[in-house]
Amino acid sequence: MPVHSTEIEVRFRDIDALGHVNNAVYATYTEQARTAYFRDVLDTDLSQASTVLASTSFDFRRSVELTDETVTVLSGVDEIGRSSISMTYEIRVGGDGDDLAAEAEATIVYLDPETDEPAPVPEPMRETLMSYHDL
Amino acid sequence: MPVHSTEIEVRFRDIDALGHVNNAVYATYTEQARTAYFRDVLDTDLSQASTVLASTSFDFRRSVELTDETVTVLSGVDEIGRSSISMTYEIRVGGDGDDLAAEAEATIVYLDPETDEPAPVPEPMRETLMSYHDL
Amino acid sequence: MPVHSTEIEVRFRDIDALGHVNNAVYATYTEQARTAYFRDVLDTDLSQASTVLASTSFDFRRSVELTDETVTVLSGVDEIGRSSISMTYEIRVGGDGDDLAAEAEATIVYLDPETDEPAPVPEPMRETLMSYHDL
Amino acid sequence: MPVHSTEIEVRFRDIDALGHVNNAVYATYTEQARTAYFRDVLDTDLSQASTVLASTSFDFRRSVELTDETVTVLSGVDEIGRSSISMTYEIRVGGDGDDLAAEAEATIVYLDPETDEPAPVPEPMRETLMSYHDL
Numbered sequence: 001m002p003v004h005s006t007e008i009e010v011r012f013r014d015i016d017a018l019g020h021v022n023n024a025v026y027a028t029y030t031e032q033a034r035t036a037y038f039r040d041v042l043d044t045d046l047s048q049a050s051t052v053l054a055s056t057s058f059d060f061r062r063s064v065e066l067t068d069e070t071v072t073v074l075s076g077v078d079e080i081g082r083s084s085i086s087m088t089y090e091i092r093v094g095g096d097g098d099d100l101a102a103e104a105e106a107t108i109v110y111l112d113p114e115t116d117e118p119a120p121v122p123e124p125m126r127e128t129l130m131s132y133h134d135l
Numbered sequence: 136m137p138v139h140s141t142e143i144e145v146r147f148r149d150i151d152a153l154g155h156v157n158n159a160v161y162a163t164y165t166e167q168a169r170t171a172y173f174r175d176v177l178d179t180d181l182s183q184a185s186t187v188l189a190s191t192s193f194d195f196r197r198s199v200e201l202t203d204e205t206v207t208v209l210s211g212v213d214e215i216g217r218s219s220i221s222m223t224y225e226i227r228v229g230g231d232g233d234d235l236a237a238e239a240e241a242t243i244v245y246l247d248p249e250t251d252e253p254a255p256v257p258e259p260m261r262e263t264l265m266s267y268h269d270l
Numbered sequence: 271m272p273v274h275s276t277e278i279e280v281r282f283r284d285i286d287a288l289g290h291v292n293n294a295v296y297a298t299y300t301e302q303a304r305t306a307y308f309r310d311v312l313d314t315d316l317s318q319a320s321t322v323l324a325s326t327s328f329d330f331r332r333s334v335e336l337t338d339e340t341v342t343v344l345s346g347v348d349e350i351g352r353s354s355i356s357m358t359y360e361i362r363v364g365g366d367g368d369d370l371a372a373e374a375e376a377t378i379v380y381l382d383p384e385t386d387e388p389a390p391v392p393e394p395m396r397e398t399l400m401s402y403h404d405l
Numbered sequence: 406m407p408v409h410s411t412e413i414e415v416r417f418r419d420i421d422a423l424g425h426v427n428n429a430v431y432a433t434y435t436e437q438a439r440t441a442y443f444r445d446v447l448d449t450d451l452s453q454a455s456t457v458l459a460s461t462s463f464d465f466r467r468s469v470e471l472t473d474e475t476v477t478v479l480s481g482v483d484e485i486g487r488s489s490i491s492m493t494y495e496i497r498v499g500g501d502g503d504d505l506a507a508e509a510e511a512t513i514v515y516l517d518p519e520t521d522e523p524a525p526v527p528e529p530m531r532e533t534l535m536s537y538h539d540l
Contacts, residue, residue, distance in 0.1 A: 027159035294432035
């Protein structure tokens, strides 16, 4: 269950010709939440982390408008495999953040920093994630 | 199986801090392919079409670089439900377009133009899609 | 002199292959500041306002990094012509917002809502702007 | 006078809530043209070139729509200073590319690859540019 919360301001540039936040921007919102999650939970800069994004998926529930002003992205890790980390996201709008705009998932693969090949998630990272999420 | 082909130039702005095409841009590439598909196969402007994107998913196989210069997106419809249309995409790089960078899916829901509620895919659209794909 | 202040979070997606905020994103930052300015000062939704952007310019002083986390955009109107409004911007980084990353200008032209042709800036708008800036 | 020509496909994502190509995207179009110019004229990868963008400006003449499908960006160098290179751009639309959508300028500063400080434009680069443009 996602527990880490990031608030993101909706930009005019996020809106497309249909008047809603463009679908590609949801990937940017979850990436931004992931950046904050790595910084806050793992004390790591995502752009320095030895990881690669293996897959993403998005279920759109309602559109986000410029007048929503902000979205709240709730992030969490729900499964840690040998070298993969599964994250889930809820993108919510509204002052109390209780209106679900989209659900999303991302699978991140940990890479050996030297070979860039998939490698076991380091134990300290695994323990920090499991502890943070009571897994 | 995807059969409609769209070539897209990789822009410098598509690249992120990691030196590869950013994951959100794959959604833009498939959206661009969908725009071309609607124009070529359905003779319809996607931004005028009475449809909404319900879900997307992306499996990343290898990174795309600025030096790849272009990607080829193969698009197809593989299933037509009562009011939904399932599209699959292959994003390929390389001069002969035979190097798979990502696979993607998108589910589009047809809306009643007056109520904006899900409605049956119109018969002419259904027939055109089934005929185009030999479904 | 710019006096209206907007804080904008730097997104991972704002960074380009060179590791800095991409030059096009400065246009997005000033647009976002303009959206806030129109909302706060003129009580108007920029996307509904009957205006068009005639020109922009940007002087880049230092790069903005992801680690800067936020930029502060100071916005102001420094001249109001018959149908044009000249805005200036300072894009600043740093906790105390005193480190100048860029200066920018934008000229906005007021349009007749019916003909979409340039038209005199309405008196109430002119007076609000002049009063806000002591012009 | 701009002489190097780059054709760029207008993407659905380039369009904003007002239904036109967003102003920030013109910076992306000219950047894309600059990338092609550096590759074609200087045989250099812009992201590897030891240069920094010092300033840009854009004069918008008419909006670009998705139905324009492509823009043609004409690029040229009109002045070479000690360490700076002034480029001008014309962004044109229409099948014959004769409809001016915007004019733009960019000043690029050459940096010493070791100190990252402004340095004289190397003679071979200066000569190639002057020869290409009959300066």
